[in-house]
Amino acid sequence: xxxxxxxxxxxxxxxxxxxxxxxxxxxxxxxxxxxxxxxxxxxxxxxxxxxxxxxxxxxxxxxxxxxxxxxxxxxxxxxxxxxxxxxxxxxxxxxxxxxxxxxxxxxxxxxxxxxxxxxxxxxxxxxxxxxxxxxxxxxxxxxxxxxxxxxxxxxxxxxxxxxxxxxxxxxxxxxxxxxxxxxxxxxxxxxxxxxxxxxxxxx
Amino acid sequence: xxxxxxxxxxxxxxxxxxxxxxxxxxxxxxxxxxxxxxxxxxxxxxxxxxxxxxxxxxxxxxxxxxxxxxxxxxxxxxxxxxxxxxxxxxxxxxxxxxxxxxxxxxxxxxxxxxxxxxxxxxxxxxxxxxxxxxxxxxxxxxxxxxxxxxxxxxxxxxxxxxxxxxxxxxxxxxxxxxxxxxxxxxxxxxxxxxxxxxxxxxx
Amino acid sequence: xxxxxxxxxxxxxxxxxxxxxxxxxxxxxxxxxxxxxxxxxxxxxxxxxxxxxxxxxxxxxxxxxxxxxxxxxxxxxxxxxxxxxxxxxxxxxxxxxxxxxxxxxxxxxxxxxxxxxxxxxxxxxxxxxxxxxxxxxxxxxxxxxxxxxxxxxxxxxxxxxxxxxxxxxxxxxxxxxxxxxxxxxxxxxxxxxxxxxxxxxxx
Amino acid sequence: xxxxxxxxxxxxxxxxxxxxxxxxxxxxxxxxxxxxxxxxxxxxxxxxxxxxxxxxxxxxxxxxxxxxxxxxxxxxxxxxxxxxxxxxxxxxxxxxxxxxxxxxxxxxxxxxxxxxxxxxxxxxxxxxxxxxxxxxxxxxxxxxxxxxxxxxxxxxxxxxxxxxxxxxxxxxxxxxxxxxxxxxxxxxxxxxxxxxxxxxxxx
DNA sequence: GATGAATGAGGATTCATTCAT
DNA sequence: TATGAATGAATCCTCATTCAT
Numbered sequence: 144x145x146x147x148x149x150x151x152x153x154x155x156x157x158x159x160x161x162x163x164x165x166x167x168x169x170x171x172x173x174x175x176x177x178x179x180x181x182x183x184x185x186x187x188x189x190x191x192x193x194x195x196x197x198x199x200x201x202x203x204x205x206x207x208x209x210x211x212x213x214x215x216x217x218x219x220x221x222x223x224x225x226x227x228x229x230x231x232x233x234x235x236x237x238x239x240x241x242x243x244x245x246x247x248x249x250x251x252x253x254x255x256x257x258x259x260x261x262x263x264x265x266x267x268x269x270x271x272x273x274x275x276x277x278x279x280x281x282x283x284x285x286x287x288x289x290x291x292x293x294x295x296x297x298x299x300x301x302x303x304x305x306x307x308x309x310x311x312x313x314x315x316x317x318x319x320x321x322x323x324x325x326x327x328x329x330x331x332x333x334x335x336x337x338x339x340x341x342x343x344x345x346x
Numbered sequence: 347x348x349x350x351x352x353x354x355x356x357x358x359x360x361x362x363x364x365x366x367x368x369x370x371x372x373x374x375x376x377x378x379x380x381x382x383x384x385x386x387x388x389x390x391x392x393x394x395x396x397x398x399x400x401x402x403x404x405x406x407x408x409x410x411x412x413x414x415x416x417x418x419x420x421x422x423x424x425x426x427x428x429x430x431x432x433x434x435x436x437x438x439x440x441x442x443x444x445x446x447x448x449x450x451x452x453x454x455x456x457x458x459x460x461x462x463x464x465x466x467x468x469x470x471x472x473x474x475x476x477x478x479x480x481x482x483x484x485x486x487x488x489x490x491x492x493x494x495x496x497x498x499x500x501x502x503x504x505x506x507x508x509x510x511x512x513x514x515x516x517x518x519x520x521x522x523x524x525x526x527x528x529x530x531x532x533x534x535x536x537x538x539x540x541x542x543x544x545x546x547x548x549x
Numbered sequence: 550x551x552x553x554x555x556x557x558x559x560x561x562x563x564x565x566x567x568x569x570x571x572x573x574x575x576x577x578x579x580x581x582x583x584x585x586x587x588x589x590x591x592x593x594x595x596x597x598x599x600x601x602x603x604x605x606x607x608x609x610x611x612x613x614x615x616x617x618x619x620x621x622x623x624x625x626x627x628x629x630x631x632x633x634x635x636x637x638x639x640x641x642x643x644x645x646x647x648x649x650x651x652x653x654x655x656x657x658x659x660x661x662x663x664x665x666x667x668x669x670x671x672x673x674x675x676x677x678x679x680x681x682x683x684x685x686x687x688x689x690x691x692x693x694x695x696x697x698x699x700x701x702x703x704x705x706x707x708x709x710x711x712x713x714x715x716x717x718x719x720x721x722x723x724x725x726x727x728x729x730x731x732x733x734x735x736x737x738x739x740x741x742x743x744x745x746x747x748x749x750x751x752x
Numbered sequence: 753x754x755x756x757x758x759x760x761x762x763x764x765x766x767x768x769x770x771x772x773x774x775x776x777x778x779x780x781x782x783x784x785x786x787x788x789x790x791x792x793x794x795x796x797x798x799x800x801x802x803x804x805x806x807x808x809x810x811x812x813x814x815x816x817x818x819x820x821x822x823x824x825x826x827x828x829x830x831x832x833x834x835x836x837x838x839x840x841x842x843x844x845x846x847x848x849x850x851x852x853x854x855x856x857x858x859x860x861x862x863x864x865x866x867x868x869x870x871x872x873x874x875x876x877x878x879x880x881x882x883x884x885x886x887x888x889x890x891x892x893x894x895x896x897x898x899x900x901x902x903x904x905x906x907x908x909x910x911x912x913x914x915x916x917x918x919x920x921x922x923x924x925x926x927x928x929x930x931x932x933x934x935x936x937x938x939x940x941x942x943x944x945x946x947x948x949x950x951x952x953x954x955x
Numbered sequence: 956g957a958t959g960a961a962t963g964a965g966g967a968t969t970c971a972t973t974c975a976t
Numbered sequence: 977t978a979t980g981a982a983t984g985a986a987t988c989c990t991c992a993t994t995c996a997t
Contacts, residue, residue: 159981174465177380181967194982196968232547258461261521262377296546304529304537305546311518312511318464319510326507334507342545343499343508344435362956384992396994397957405992565977580871583786587971599973600978608971638953664867667927668783702952710935710943711952713928714921721920724870732913740913748951749905749914750841768960790988803961805989 160198163188168209168251176206176259206255207268213252214275217245221282231290236336238286239313243328243335246317253317283310309339366391366401368454371412375454379409379462409458410471416455417478420448424485434493435543441489442516442539446531449520456520486513512542569594569604571657574615578657582612582665612661613674619658620681623651627688637696638746644692645719645742649734652723659723689716715745769807772797774860777818781860785815785868815864816877822861823884826854830891840899845945847895848922852937852944855926862926892919918948 167184174183181202182192199205224237246253256272263269264276283306290296296305313335320331370387377386384405385395402408427440449456459475466472467479486509493499499508515538523534573590580589587608588598605611630643652659662678669675670682689712696702702711718741726737776793783792790811791801808814833846855862865881872878873885892915899905905914922944929940 175378175380175461177378178465180965190981191983192966193968193970193984196970197981202967262381294548297548300541300546301529301537304534305541307519307522308515308538308541309546311521312515315514315518316510318514326504331507334504335511338503338508338511338542338545340545340547342541342543343503343512344543345498345500346549383990393956394958395992396959399993399995400956581784581786583784584871586969596977597979598971599980602972602974603977664784668787700954703954706947706952707935707943710940711947713925714944714947715952717924717927718917718921721924722916724920725916732910737913740910741917744909744914744917744951745947746951746953748947748949749909749918750949751903751906752955789986791986799960800962801987802963802989802991805991806960811988 163195163198164205164209164212165251167205168249168255171206171209172251172254176255203268206259206263209252210256210260210263210269211271213245213249213256214271216249217242218275218278220245225282230295231286231293232295232340234286235290235309236332238283239309239336239339240329240332242313243316243332246314246320247322247328250317250320250322253314257314257317279310280306312339363401366398367408367412367415370408371452371454371458374409374412375457379458406471409462409466412455413459413463413466413472414474416448416452416459417474419452420445421478421481423448428485433498434489434496435498437489438493438512438543439535439539441486442512442542443532443535445516446519446535446538449517449523450525450531453520453523453525456517460517460520482513483509515542566604569601570611570615570618573611574655574657574661577612577615578660582661609674612665612669615658616662616666616669616675617677619651619655619662620677622655623648624681624684626651631688636701637692637699638701640692641696641715642738642742644689645715645745646735646738648719649722649738649741652720652726653728653734656723656726656728659720663720663723685716686712718745772804772807773814773818773821776814777858777860777864780815780818781863785864812877815868815872818861819865819869819872819878820880822854822858822865823880825858826851827884827887829854834891839904840895840902841904841949843895844899844918845941847892848918848945848948849938849941851922852925852941855923855929856931856937859926859929859931862923866923866926888919889915921948 163184166188167179170179170184170187173179179202180192181195184202184205185192185195188195195205199208220241221238224234224241227237229237260269260272260276264273284302287296287302287305287309291298291302316331316335326334366387369390370382373382373387373390376382382405383395384398387405387408388395388398391398398408402411423444424441427437427444430440432440463472463475463479467476487505490499490505490508490512494501494505519534519538529537569590572593573585576585576590576593579585585608586598587601590608590611591598591601594601601611605614626647627644630640630647633643635643666675666678666682670679690708693702693708693711693715697704697708722737722741732740772793775796776788779788779793779796782788788811789801790804793811793814794801794804797804804814808817829850830847833843833850836846838846869878869881869885873882893911896905896911896914896918900907900911925940925944935943
């Protein structure tokens with residue numbers, strides 16, 4: 144009893160940082176990183192702009208932490224899939240499904256990633272984005288190539304074009320997806336996969 | 347006549363304006379609208395920041411003109427397709443092909459549109475973006491619905507999801523497309539259409 | 550008694566205050582008063598910035614106490630010398646020696662004094678600096694004048710220039726002096742006096 | 753006539769930069785670099801704070817340019833003296849005199865140098881200060897050593913202590929010197945040299 | 956048409972200080 | 977005594993824009 148510091152275990156106190164990052168991510172996603180002022184974030188968090196600097200070094204460090212956290216979790220999910228050693232078609236399905244789950248969990252982060260990663264990669268601080276992109280590309284290309292070799296994916300398509308098609312197709316969904324809407328991430332994944340694998344034309 | 351202040355394409359070099367807009371569009375596309383300073387545009391154009399204000403009212407008016415020009419040409423192309431009264435599958439093919447041609451012609455404008463339109467639509471000045479989006483959605487949804495009714499597109503898919511899938515699939519290409527690369531816009535369109543219509547899986 | 554809020558040397562650990570002032574003085578001397586943040590002082594003291602405010606009213610009050618303590622001890626030493634009623638040459642020698650002893654004991658305070666006193670004197674709170682300066686000037690000028698009158702100091706020199714020469718000569722030493730180095734304060738005083746009195750040229 | 757841009761050759765226009773640096777130097781010297789806000793400089797210059805950034809990259813770059821200009825001129829003067837290959841006593845006299853002339857010409861810069869150089873040297877940008885200090889020390893030590901060897905300076909003094917004595921003695925003068933006062937720089941130099949060389953005691 | 960110089964409204968960040976615990 | 981979190985004022989700097997020349 145006397146050693147207890149926060150009697151109400153319900154209220155957040157150790158995760159204040161996480162809450163603030165969540166808030167920041169939402170505003171970044173909504174308005175764009177550059178157009179988001181530190182004051183706007185603070186307003187959303189119910190504090191003054193300067194107070195954010197007790198928790199974070201800079202606006203940029205918030206961005207970094209948001210993206211890093213997202214990518215860490217993304218790769219954790221991907222790695223589980225990849226470690227399962229499935230066939231190429233099942234791997235693709237699992238990766239896409241996992242991607243939609245991540246969009247569901249980290250929608251703001253994904254939206255930010257989509258909009259900002261292009262010019263961030265050039266900065267040292269965001270080198271991890273470039274590294275992730277390289278792994279990402281390798282993972283997908285390998286899966287597609289295995290599928291072509293196994294005869295489950297079409298051989299008449301430009302493989303890099305196919306890669307970009309699948310990649311973009313999945314991730315742009317973050318720009319319109321709203322968690323808690325009509326479709327669960329798994330349902331969206333199912334329909335997307337159906338379109339990607341079999342097309343929208345009737346056979 | 348003597349009261350005219352700004353040369354609105356009437357006086358002198360009308361191409362200068364176009365050149366400057368081209369330059370501005372490239373920088374906006376490269377760095378993002380907010381992150382682009384007027385000075386950077388001027389640097390690229392070989393003049394001083396203040397000098398741009400002889401040609402344009404404001405940074406925002408450059409953006410507006412860039413997007414307006416692009417959308418005007420896009421709809422001019424779309425209207426030609428739509429006026430031809432083709433079947434739904436052929437309409438979809440023609441629209442996608444036309445879209446890739448526009449990406450080829452207005453890559454910077456398309457990239458800007460992708461990144462910035464979401465938060466621009468809320469401003470009065472950019473109301474034309476919202477209007478274009480509504481026409482766009484109607485056009486595509488109608489085409490898809492006609493296709494489903496005619497039995498050429500699958501009936502088991504959520505039609506709005508399909509719409510977003512096709513829409514995004516096409517336009518994100520602007521983020522990686524480089525004019526003068528391996529593929530002509532028509533070739534890319536052909537492959538994309540093949541994937542969208544028939545899927546990437548073998549049958 | 551129970552209404553007392555801040556322990557002004559009365560309560561509890563009276564040395565803690567002194568330790569903290571010592572720490573603060575070192576940081577002020579090292580980095581300059583303005584460039585020293587309260588946080589830096591707290592870091593050196595192994596506590597958090599806010600905690601310093603239990604001990605002191607403000608950053609400025611620390612500065613004041615540091616300087617006041619130094620000047621009190623300096624004048625205590627000077628007064629002992631002056632009360633001895635020595636001849637002008639011996640007085641000068643004793644004052645210089647005492648000064649080097651004070652530099653040895655209060656090096657940080659002396660360094661701060663050198664750097665900051667000029668703009669501090671204008672503030673009411675630091676009026677004591679101005680008063681000390683006036684006493685200082687009077688003491689030295691009187692000693693020099695007595696020396697000239699007695700024929701022990703040269704009569705052909707501008708007396709105010711001489712005063713500044715001697716004054717500066719002694720106190721700037723604080724900027725390079727490191728206690729515990731090769732020379733004791735008395736040894737440095739001896740050599741400085743030798744130069745000041747007899748010059749560096751051979752006779 | 754038609755090629756002439758500024759008809760009034762009296763008003764400054766190309767040297768606006770120099771005027772602003774002069775102003776900045778005076779404020780820096782008066783209040784200390786850290787305590788000087790950009791706004792204060794701008795106020796003194798009759799413009800707004802932001803306007804300074806048309807001329808300079810940063811507050812720090814102003815400081816750098818001020819110090820660099822001063823040191824360049826100082827060494828130009830010193831080099832002239834050193835190139836004359838005078839005897840050690842005459843060299844010392846000439847260097848001291850030159851120093852007082854520089855104090856006269858660049859009083860604010862010298863005052864800034866005195867106060868700020870210690871913590872500036874650690875920054876890459878101000879490496880030139882460290883280099884100057886090394887040359888300075890070498891120049892003076894060499895001169896003093898030659899003098900001792902030639903028998904014109906006393907051999908019984910610690911040479912580094914003597915160096916510091918002479919060095920400080922001269923430069924602190926910048927803290928109280930006011931151009932246009934009673935004494936010309938040459939007159940002050942003469943008296944200082946008299947004290948430094950022959951002492952203040954009668955013989 | 957273009958330049959040079961300035962404006963003025965922010966915007967990110969710092970920091971002394973406060974205060975409940 | 978000390979901590980953690982916050983405040984709010986000030987600071988440096990940026991940038992779209994203006995305007996006389």
